[in-house]
Amino acid sequence: MAQEGRRSRFGTAGRLAFFPARVAARASRGPLEAAEEHLVPELSRLIDRALAQSLPEELVHSLVEHRVLERMAAEFAETGALDQAVENALASPHTQELTDRIVNSEQMRSAIREIVASPEVRKAVSQQTVGFVDELAGAIRARARRLDDRMDRGHAAATTPFAGVATRATALTADALLIIAIFTALSGFVALISSLVGTLRPTWLVGVLLGSGWTLVAGGYLVLFWSGTGRTPGMNLLRVRVRDGSGGPPSVGRAIVRALTTWISIVPFFAGYLPVLFDRRRRGLPDLVAGTEVVYFEPDG
Numbered sequence: 001m002a003q004e005g006r007r008s009r010f011g012t013a014g015r016l017a018f019f020p021a022r023v024a025a026r027a028s029r030g031p032l033e034a035a036e037e038h039l040v041p042e043l044s045r046l047i048d049r050a051l052a053q054s055l056p057e058e059l060v061h062s063l064v065e066h067r068v069l070e071r072m073a074a075e076f077a078e079t080g081a082l083d084q085a086v087e088n089a090l091a092s093p094h095t096q097e098l099t100d101r102i103v104n105s106e107q108m109r110s111a112i113r114e115i116v117a118s119p120e121v122r123k124a125v126s127q128q129t130v131g132f133v134d135e136l137a138g139a140i141r142a143r144a145r146r147l148d149d150r151m152d153r154g155h156a157a158a159t160t161p162f163a164g165v166a167t168r169a170t171a172l173t174a175d176a177l178l179i180i181a182i183f184t185a186l187s188g189f190v191a192l193i194s195s196l197v198g199t200l201r202p203t204w205l206v207g208v209l210l211g212s213g214w215t216l217v218a219g220g221y222l223v224l225f226w227s228g229t230g231r232t233p234g235m236n237l238l239r240v241r242v243r244d245g246s247g248g249p250p251s252v253g254r255a256i257v258r259a260l261t262t263w264i265s266i267v268p269f270f271a272g273y274l275p276v277l278f279d280r281r282r283r284g285l286p287d288l289v290a291g292t293e294v295v296y297f298e299p300d301g
Helices: 002-052 055-065 068-079 081-091 093-103 106-116 119-151 165-197 203-228 233-237 252-266 271-277 285-290
Strands: 240-243 293-296
Touching (some): 119 165, 165 233, 203 252, 252 271
8 A cells, every 4th residue: 555655646746747848848839830831931942042043053163163073083983983883783683684674675676667767867878888889880990991001002092082991891791790680580581471371392492582582682782772872781880881973872773783793703702802902992893893982981960
């Protein structure tokens, strides 16, 4: 009973001792909450006012003027901390996972497709391709013309406009390859038709048709371009053209005569072009017979 009396007296005394603190806490709770509601907006306005002044710009200007960031970067680079940080970032599995997700994402693929299909990329690729072809063709032309000058044995002037053996042979080779491609395409078309309607008989007739077809394709190719523009695609690549006495493209008759004489000149190991090495106008047998000549030219513009 004595102990309970002491507890009761101590509890009452304790409550009496803490009563002023509780009263003070209840009394100050309202003002503190009101002060907090007032201070937060006021602090926000102070921050906005500070950022609106010239202090941030001056701080940034001072950092740039004194090259603070550059010095920090140089210090990181000297100590190796920057390299180590980059290596750690690259070696992290999270970096590899993130890279794989980005590369394999549909957004990245869509972006790549849009970039590749863009007109700017197509134009750049086209310009690069055309520029490379022009550069290659220019190198071939320059080398062929130097060989022309070496092979004419001094019979032609140094500034002669007439094309020599090397240039004409290169142009003829290019035309021969193109004729072969055309004849191959036509032969494939004829073979397709034959497979549908049946093989031609007898065999010798097929051989005659193939031989005559090659002659017709090659002859028609040369006559068409010579009489039309004065130059075949191969001659245009080497910047040479054939002309008659008037300076224009030869007529159809002259072109036919020149084509037939070209075939005759080629058969005996191109012996028909030996006069090009000795003639001052660099004319071969086809030119002498058809009354034509082959000259260099430069495109207009």
